[in-house]
Amino acid sequence: MTFLGSVVHWFLNPAHWHGDFGIPNRVEEHVLMSVAATGAAALIALPVGLTLGHYGRGGALAINISNVGRALPSFAILVLAVQLVGIGATPAFLALVALAIPPIVTNSFVGMRDVNAELRDAARGLGMSDLRILVRVELPNALPVVMAGIRTAGVQVVATATLAALVGWGGLGRFIIDGFSQLDYVQVFAGALMVVALSAAAELLLALLQRALTPAGLRSASARERRRGLPAAAPVPEPAT
Amino acid sequence: MPAPLLDATDPWIRWDWVGSHVDLILADLTQHIELTAIAVGVGLLIAIPIGVLAWRYHGSRGPVLGLAGGLYTIPSLALFALLVPWTGLTVLTAEIGLVAYTLLILVRNIVVGLDGVPLDVRDAALGMGYRPLRQLLRVDLPLALPVIFAGLRIATVTTIGLITITALIGEGGLGQLLYDGLQRDFRTPLVVGATLSVALAVVADVSLASVQRLLTPWRAA
Numbered sequence: 001m002t003f004l005g006s007v008v009h010w011f012l013n014p015a016h017w018h019g020d021f022g023i024p025n026r027v028e029e030h031v032l033m034s035v036a037a038t039g040a041a042a043l044i045a046l047p048v049g050l051t052l053g054h055y056g057r058g059g060a061l062a063i064n065i066s067n068v069g070r071a072l073p074s075f076a077i078l079v080l081a082v083q084l085v086g087i088g089a090t091p092a093f094l095a096l097v098a099l100a101i102p103p104i105v106t107n108s109f110v111g112m113r114d115v116n117a118e119l120r121d122a123a124r125g126l127g128m129s130d131l132r133i134l135v136r137v138e139l140p141n142a143l144p145v146v147m148a149g150i151r152t153a154g155v156q157v158v159a160t161a162t163l164a165a166l167v168g169w170g171g172l173g174r175f176i177i178d179g180f181s182q183l184d185y186v187q188v189f190a191g192a193l194m195v196v197a198l199s200a201a202a203e204l205l206l207a208l209l210q211r212a213l214t215p216a217g218l219r220s221a222s223a224r225e226r227r228r229g230l231p232a233a234a235p236v237p238e239p240a241t
Numbered sequence: 242m243p244a245p246l247l248d249a250t251d252p253w254i255r256w257d258w259v260g261s262h263v264d265l266i267l268a269d270l271t272q273h274i275e276l277t278a279i280a281v282g283v284g285l286l287i288a289i290p291i292g293v294l295a296w297r298y299h300g301s302r303g304p305v306l307g308l309a310g311g312l313y314t315i316p317s318l319a320l321f322a323l324l325v326p327w328t329g330l331t332v333l334t335a336e337i338g339l340v341a342y343t344l345l346i347l348v349r350n351i352v353v354g355l356d357g358v359p360l361d362v363r364d365a366a367l368g369m370g371y372r373p374l375r376q377l378l379r380v381d382l383p384l385a386l387p388v389i390f391a392g393l394r395i396a397t398v399t400t401i402g403l404i405t406i407t408a409l410i411g412e413g414g415l416g417q418l419l420y421d422g423l424q425r426d427f428r429t430p431l432v433v434g435a436t437l438s439v440a441l442a443v444v445a446d447v448s449l450a451s452v453q454r455l456l457t458p459w460r461a462a
Contacts, residue, residue: 071442159316192322
């Protein structure tokens with residue numbers, strides 16, 4: 001049987017679809033962990049980034065946090081988290097939250113800071129209060145960039161959750177890591193295919209969410225940018241580890 | 242996987258281990274630098290022609306950046322795992338993956354950098370009788386250099402981080418220290434590997450920034 005035939009065979013084996021070690025359970029673990037980590041990171045990072053961006057303060061911090069995050073390998077964060085809290089779900093969760101915070105802080109800061117100053121002036125001229133300007137003018141205009149940060153973070157979390165199998169947690173990474181240690185490359189390959197599919201699904205879903213949340217008035221502008229080939233609200237993504 | 246017992250008395254770093262393993266640490270550091278240099282070098286060699294073409298021919302931009310972006314969203318562990326059945330646990334597997342990840346950043350920044358060349362400068366070059374290739378080499382690319390270098394710096398730092406993952410396929414540079422420490426539940430190699438990896442990223446970033454200043458003296462304030 002060819003290698004790819006064996007992979008198909010692996011997927012068709014009913015034993016791989018049942019129980020704690022089965023595909024459905026591993027997918028569920030992976031998805032729940034990713035949603036929880038991205039959500040927790042957003043809860044922490046959004047208030048910080050949006051506030052800094054609104055007041056235009058702390059730009060060096062908000063921008064550099066992403067660069068530091070890039071230099072710190074996610075594998076190292078994961079391994080160090082294990083040293084602090086032991087193996088299992090907790091270090092995986094903490095490491096993923098830590099990884100997801102920088103892109104969200106940076107993007108929410110940049111999104112708020114780059115809101116056209118004339119729009120702010122116009123809103124003030126119309127007699128809007130500070131709070132209303134924040135909620136009705138700045139936030140909607142910043143939303144595409146803010147959402148791009150959450151999208152980057154979410155996709156990165158799905159990718160990195162794969163590594164958490166190395167520290168004794170489950171998720172789809174189990175198939176890859178266990179396959180490597182058993183020299184079972186069919187299982188490795190099957191696991192990798194599922195990880196790719198899941199991260200592509202995450203990317204697609206978050207892109208749809210980003211589009212749905214973008215105010216109609218901004219949508220046409222970003223569509224024009226896309227036609228020129230350079231997405232308006234797409235900063236250079238974080239490394240997909 | 243047996244649960245490693247956490248030994249609370251294990252210190253974060255044991256200098257005697259570091260002292261007796263200097264050769265190993267230096268070998269891992271050297272491999273890390275080699276893997277990075279090859280990945281970024283090859284990535285740049287591929288990205289420059291692709292970037293220039295994507296900039297010249299607007300229609301190719303969407304597909305080119307889309308493809309590079311697609312490669313970028315594949316999680317690194319999965320990409321290496323997909324390659325292993327075909328190219329084995331080799332340096333080649335590691336480098337294919339690492340080069341693939343540099344492409345999006347490099348091609349994007351080359352296109353954006355070239356786009357930013359002022360139109361009047363290009364007109365002036367045309368008026369002075371520059372041929373297209375000469376204009377590209379003497380006018381367009383030099384003026385795009387700051388943006389291209391920004392991409393080069395991001396690609397280099399990203400690659401240095403990614404190499405810690407390639408330890409899983411046996412070609413991991415400093416990642417081997419992390420992996421070793423994790424498997425033996427021994428903190429010293431973890432701390433050494435993580436620290437040196439971050440230090441290497443910072444040194445590489447700062448060095449590239451200095452090279453950029455030397456190459457673009459007209460931007461000096």
